[in-house]
Amino acid sequence: MSAILPDLQASLLCEDVRAEISGQQTLVGVITAIPAPVMPVAFFKLCLWTRWCGGEGTFTQRSLILSSDDEQILAESRVEFTLNELDSHATNVHVFGGVKFEHFGVHQIEIHLDDELQLRFPLPVVRVNQPGHSAQ
Numbered sequence: 001m002s003a004i005l006p007d008l009q010a011s012l013l014c015e016d017v018r019a020e021i022s023g024q025q026t027l028v029g030v031i032t033a034i035p036a037p038v039m040p041v042a043f044f045k046l047c048l049w050t051r052w053c054g055g056e057g058t059f060t061q062r063s064l065i066l067s068s069d070d071e072q073i074l075a076e077s078r079v080e081f082t083l084n085e086l087d088s089h090a091t092n093v094h095v096f097g098g099v100k101f102e103h104f105g106v107h108q109i110e111i112h113l114d115d116e117l118q119l120r121f122p123l124p125v126v127r128v129n130q131p132g133h134s135a136q
Contacts, residue, residue: 006055006083006090008118011111017047017093025049025091034101035128042100046075050111053089058082062112063094065123068105075099101125 015029027049034041048063058080065075075096083090101107107123 003057003059004055004086005057005113006052006059008111008113009051009053009089011048011050011109011119011121013109013123014047014049015043016045017049025093031123033124033126035126036101036104037128037130039104040100040102041125042098043096044098046096046099048077048094048096048109048111050092050094051089052081052083052092052113054086055083056086056088060114061092061094062115064108064110064112065096065099066108066110068103068107068125070108074101074107 012027013031014027015031018026018028020026050061060078060080062076062078064073066072067074077094077096079092079094081090081092104125104127107125109121109123110117111119
């Protein structure tokens with residue numbers, strides 16, 4: 001039996017994913033951009049939450065955070081998962097530790113399934129002024 005590729009139903013970058021006693025997950029600090037007054041800016045932990053559905057088989061998800069020039073991989077994680085039937089789903093959480101952004105600009109998040117790019121979305125790292133300081 002050959003694998004049926006799943007659909008990527010959702011993906012979010014956040015500060016943490018907590019497992020509740022009920023079995024549900026709570027996403028903490030959903031990130032759409034990273035505001036910073038100076039560079040570099042570092043994170044102890046970033047999490048990429050993904051949900052796959054509509055497939056069947058065993059797959060490998062590879063997730064990347066790329067620099068603003070697409071030249072450097074800032075963080076990378078892999079996870080293997082199995083969907084036993086078409087009505088099942090898989091929720092994966094990639095934990096990236098010690099991520100450091102060296103430059104302002106639009107970085108990219110990439111999600112690959114079995115080495116094929118499935119989704120690429122922007123992660124802007126933008127300059128903000130500190131309160132009480134003028135722009136330079």
